[in-house]
Amino acid sequence: MEIEIATIGGYEEVGRQMTAVRAGDDIVIFDMGLNLSKVLIHDNLRTEGMHSLDLIDMGAIPDDRVMSDLEGDVQAIVPSHGHLDHIGAISKLAHRYDAPVVATPFTCxxxxxxxxxxxxxxxxxxxxxxEAGGTMSIGDHGCELEFVNVTHSIVQAINPVLHTPEGAIVYGLDKRMDHTPVIGDPIDMERFREIGREGNGVLCYIEDCTNANKKGRTPSESVAREHLRDVLYSMEEYDGGIIASTFSSHIARVKSIIEFAREIGRQPILLGRSMEQYSGTAKQVGIDFPSDVEMVGYRQSIDQTLERIMNDGKGNFLPVVTGHQGEPRALLTRMARGETPYDLEDGDKVVFSARIIPEPTNEGQRYQAEKLLGMQGARVYDDVHVSGHLRQEGHYEMLDALQPQHIIPAHQDLSGFSGYVDLCESEGYQMGRDLHVTRNGNIIQLV
Structure with missing residues (x-):
């Protein structure tokens, strides 16, 4: 059976992931993502009403025209998890393919x-x-799709595996080795080891290289939880304002902030449209999440809530807000610019339970937001966080588990691939033979 892999998006940047695998006449697409930084750089740009071709020209969504070079029919579109760099282009591109979107319930x-x-x-x-652990048939030639449970900075993340007669294609974006997650089950390393040793083994492993230049291993979410507990408990006697910001999609982290806010005697309130969206969705699909927390999504209602906080006393509340990357329209940035009813004063605490996404637009916006917060007297607590991506020791463990015949680095630019290339070469792989560093729009024929 012929096996081809089209590397469509996410092979020259962190964002707009999209990969297609052709096994004979059957094609499976993994991810259809958005490069959010290409959108945020424009003021007040709304993608909902834009044409896909305009977004492709901007570099905001994958250029999927290379799909016309794959001879076969798309059988499934499979997002690995619910982050926008993996699902944000589905509404713009999926209608071109007569295929279902297959994902875990939260992602769906x-x-x-x-x-x-x-x-x-x-x-x-x-x-x-x-669900993770589930399987479904793909086409009529013996291929099967399997979801393997992984741990990431969003709930119900999986690594999809396409089993073919020539071996398994493991789509390894995005994960970390977390054996003590705050929500959900640990990463299923036992199943990865089984896949590496059954049948024809793993024909190809497509791997996320976000942290591949960093030594050691990525800590568990339980480590971030204890760090967060320590930071918030240190503020227990403070009677001024405390604000926290994290990824809206990071349900486990939001849950921890809510719990610790209550333990230090403050009422948590989730503020911001995406904060309301992700947490509301988590409750809707039955994820273990506080059912009684207040959520406010729209600007007018947010400002009314902030007025109430000021009237009742900042020391009684802990707003959990959007804007940890310094996004210009997000609530924390508006607060830093003095555009809301919430008055920041000398000594008020701002906890960033998130890292800066390593991309120049984000880095510049976050720098500006922190400077504005500081000018109002706020004290910034930075990087109360652990990453959702593997570092080098996790990559070694995955290679040992899967023992893939071929490897394709993804989810980075060419400089970001360098650490992973060195790591693979130390394990006996060779560039151009079984280690394929590629770019967007290329097709790699494996069989």
Whole structure:
């Protein structure tokens, strides 16, 4: 059986992931993501009403025209998890393919919400829910799709595996080795080891290289939870304002902030549209999340809530807000610019329970937001966080588990691939033979 892999998006940047695997006449697409930094750099740009070709020209979504060079039919579109750099282009591109979107329940619900906001294209694709550990047939030639549970900075993340007669294709974006997660099950390393040793083994492993230049291993989310507990408990006697910001999609982290806010005697309130969206979706699909926390999503209601906080006393509340990357329209940035009813004063605490996404636009915006917060007297607590991506020791462990015949680095630019290339070469792989560093728009023939 011929096996080809089209590296469509996410092979020259962190963002707009999209990869297609052709096994004979059957094609499976993994991820259809958005490069958010290409959108945020424009003031007040709304993608919902934009045409896909305009977004492709901007570099915001994958240029999927290379799909016309793959001879076969798309059988499934499979997002690995619910981050926008993996699902943000589904509403713009999926309608071109007569195939269902197959994902875990939380990811499916986020995809539905993206589709509801879409103003340009109709969407008739089926949305099929499949749990981690589930399988489904692909085409009529013996291929099967499997979801292997992994741990990441969003709940219900999986690594999809396409089993073919020539061996398994393991799509390894995005994960960390977490054996003590705050929500959900640990990473299923036992299943990865089985896949590496059954049948024809792993034909190809496509791997996320976000932290491949960093030594050691990525800590568990339980480590971030204890760090967060230590930081917030240190503020227990402070009677001024405390604000926290984290990834809205990081349900486990938001849950920890809510719990510790209550333990130090403050009422947590989730503020911001995406904060309301992700946490509301988590409750909707039955994820273990506080059911009684207040969520406010729209600007007018947010400002009214901030007025109430000021009237009742900042010391009684802990707002959990959007804007940890310094996004210009996000709530924390508006607070830093003095554009909300919330008055920042000398000594007020701002906890960033998130790292800066390593991309120049984000780094510049976050720098500006922190400077504005400091000018109002706020004290910044930075990087109360652990990454959702493997460092080098995790990569060694995955290679040992899977023992792939071929490797394709992904989820970085060429400089970001360098650490992973060195790591693979130390394990006996060779550039151009079985280690394929590639770019967007290329097709690699494996069989």
């Amino acid at each position: 619900e986020l995809v539905r919400e993206e589709i509801e906001d879409e103003q340009k294209f109709g969407f008739d694709n089926d949305i099929v829910e499949m």
